[in-house]
Amino acid sequence: MRAALAGSGTGARHAGPDVPQIGLVTVRPRRGEDAAHAARRLAAQPGVESAQPELRMRLRELADDPALTLPDPFAGTPASPLPAQTPLAWPLLREGFPSAWDVTRGERALVGVIDTGVDATHPELSPKVDALVDQQWTLSQGPAGVDADGHGTHVASIACAVTGNGAGIAGAGHDCRLVVEKTDLSDASIAAALVDATDRGVHAINMSFGDDGSRPASVAIKRALQYAAERDVVLVAAAADEPVREQGDPSNVLQPSGTGPDIGAGIGLSVTAAAYDGERAPFAGYGSQISLAAYGTTGAPGSRPRGIVGAFPANPTRYEQDAAHPCDCRTSIDGDPRYGYLAGTSMAAPQVAATAAMVRALNPDMSGRAVVTLLKRTARRGPGGGWNRDLGWGILDAERALASARTTDLRAPxxxxxxxxxxxxxxxxxxxxxxxxxxxxxxxxxxxxxxxxxxxxxxxxxxxxxxxxxxxxxxxxxxxxxxxxxxxxxxxxxxxxxxxxxxxxxxxxxxxxxxxxxxxxxxxxxx
Missing domain, CATH: 2.60.40.10 (Immunoglobulins)
Incomplete structure (x- = not known):
């Protein structure tokens, strides 16, 4: 068989092990011939039962960041009989990220984060930042690589913290990289950040902010969102951190009122927060402006505002300096105190943005609109399936999303x-x-x-x-x-x-x- 296949008549050359016990012969295609065509040609040869291109597998390995295995003492709920065994990074495990990382590590994925900047010296973020851009106009809280607030550092780390380095936490996007746009949250600042991040080639933009929807959406922001969407950037915004139907701008621009149940409607994703038990978090927005959900809090009785673990700046954060209600949210991982718990839709959104960026980077033939639909379609549904007012199309399922993107062939022959x-x-x-x-x-x-x-x-x-x-x-x-x-x-x-x-x-x-x-x-x- 080997001689027949590797002979001059087929043009095939021996290229690997033969296993006669199972009838395996390994050959190379002709010069200039692609593997798929060679397989079809060889399959037509007499005595050949089947032929197929050889693939190379990837070792299955769970990233070794301690947060993936260290127990979270605050993650107990009635749904968890052994709360001490719940890892700090339980949202990533529940949303299927380890399996998604078997499909892609997000090496080419680029996430834009419009927020309060980041602590660019933090070991979870310093190797991941492609650009630090200061878009502050009406006030200044320091350069983009400084985060006096803490919110931006936390959000950016949930999306793209260094993963697999044996320290701290894991980012949802594994090897994804960051374009950090520091904003003062004014309309012009946000619009400038959207356009700049888009022009820098990001695959997705995370916006963990919004207003109460009491005013018409800013024309500048609407135009900037449209600018990004037309260039196939996946836009992700956090829904309200109140149990209201009006999610405010920019969420209500991405998923306008009444469009949530239409899986193809909208120009982006409005993300609400789910709790550990799989239900909508009590504080989170709901209704027809909701696209889907991701975990944003434990929701455990007595857990206080304990939420999702992320990176904290070395400096004291706004949350810790609140004179009226200082948070007990800073924590240490393996002795490093630069981590903290925050709960909110702000923590849910970057998990979605990182997934969207991985999908776009893996399958660049998919449009931004197609990725939006894919993430809705692959989300984990509750009882009854379909869309519902609490979780939209369901809770993010990164495993299903990446598996679907991997088998979605959109390229013409x-x-x-x-x-x-x-x-x-x-x-x-x-x-x-x-x-x-x-x-x-x-x-x-x-x-x-x-x-x-x-x-x-x-x-x-x-x-x-x-x-x-x-x-x-x-x-x-x-x-x-x-x-x-x-x-x-x-x-x-x-x-x-x-x-x-x-x-x-x-x-x-x-x-x-x-x-x-x-x-x-x-x-x-x-x-």
């Missing part, structure tokens, strides 16, 4: 036909390939449409649908006439090659007495 004269005919040879972005599974070629046009009057002489295994056909037209030939491929996912602007080949039909044009060792057409 490519084909080409060449023409060679033979006695009284034209031999047409075509080639085609169906490729997908790295990490995405290509659906495979379904068929190729071949068209022959008589150029004198643009009359279609031949229009035929060819199976992938038929690579050569003979065309006989009127002697002396010039013909144009073109192919157009279709894959199994329904993606059709764009209509070509010009012919692949143009040739005059030879007379019957014309000499044969030999191809290799044979002048005979092969099918």
């Amino acid at each position: 490519l084909s080409h036909v060449s023409a060679n004269p033979v006695a009284g005919a034209i031999e047409l040879r075509w080639s085609a390939s169906d490729e997908a972005p790295d990490g995405v599974v290509a659906s495979g070629l379904a068929s190729v449409g071949l068209v022959a046009v008589r150029l004198r009057d643009r009359h279609v002489e031949l229009s035929v649908r060819l199976r992938p295994r038929t690579r050569t056909v003979v065309f006989r037209g009127e002697p002396g006439e010039r013909y144009g030939f073109v192919t157009r491929a279709l894959d199994r996912a329904g993606n059709r090659e764009p209509r070509p602007r010009r012919f692949d080949a143009v040739l005059r039909m030879p007379r019957a007495t014309a000499p044969l044009s030999r191809n290799g060792d044979s002048a005979q057409p092969r099918r």
Whole structure:
């Protein structure tokens, strides 16, 4: 079998182990031939039961950040009989991030965070920041790499903290990187941040802020949101931190009132907060402006405002300096005190933004609008399924979202036909390939449409649908006439090659007495 496959007739070369006990032979494709085409060609050889491109797997490993295993003493709820065994990073585990990281580590994902800046010296963030941009106009709280408030550092770390380094917490987006836009929360500042982050190539933008919806949405912000959406940025905004139906701007721009139940409506995602028990957090917004949910608090009786663990700046935060209600929210992980608990929709949104960025980076053929729909469709539903007023389309499921993105082939195949004269005919040879972005599974070629046009009057002489295994056909037209030939491929996912602007080949039909044009060792057409 090995000799037959690796012989000159197939053009295949031995390239790996043979396992005769199970009939395995490993070969390389011909030079210039893609693996999918080689597999189809070899499968047609006598004595070959099946052939398929070889893939390379990835080691399954859970990131070793302590927060993924250290117990969270505050995460007890009636749904957890062993609260001491609940890890600090329980939201990531519940939302399927470890399995999502088996699909992609988010190496190319870029997340924009419009917030109070970050502590750029924090070990969870300093290696992850691509840009620090100060968009403050009406007041200044220091440069973008300084976070006197603490909110921005916490939010950015939930999205993209350093993961797999054996220290601290894990970011939802694993290896994703950050564009930090520090805002004073004025309309102009937010609009400038949206446009700047978009121009820097972010895949998703997180906005863990909003107003009460009592005023019309800012025209500047609406235009900036539209600017980003038109460039396929996935926009994510935190819903209200009050149990109200009006989520305010920008959430109500991304998912306008009444549109939540329509899975295809809106230009982004309005994210509410779920509690540990899988229900909407008591403080979180609800209603028809809600797209979906992510975990934003434990919601445990007696847990105070204990919420989601994230990075804290080294400096005292606003929460700790509140004279009326100072929070007991700072914590240590392995002796490092630069971490803290915060609860809110602000903590839910960056988990969604990081997932959206990973999806966009994995499958760049997906539009921003398609990613918005995907995250809704793959969210974990409650009883009854579908949309509901408390959790929208459900709680974020990163595992399902990335698995779906990996198998969503949106790239059209490519084909080409060449023409060679033979006695009284034209031999047409075509080639085609169906490729997908790295990490995405290509659906495979379904068929190729071949068209022959008589150029004198643009009359279609031949229009035929060819199976992938038929690579050569003979065309006989009127002697002396010039013909144009073109192919157009279709894959199994329904993606059709764009209509070509010009012919692949143009040739005059030879007379019957014309000499044969030999191809290799044979002048005979092969099918």
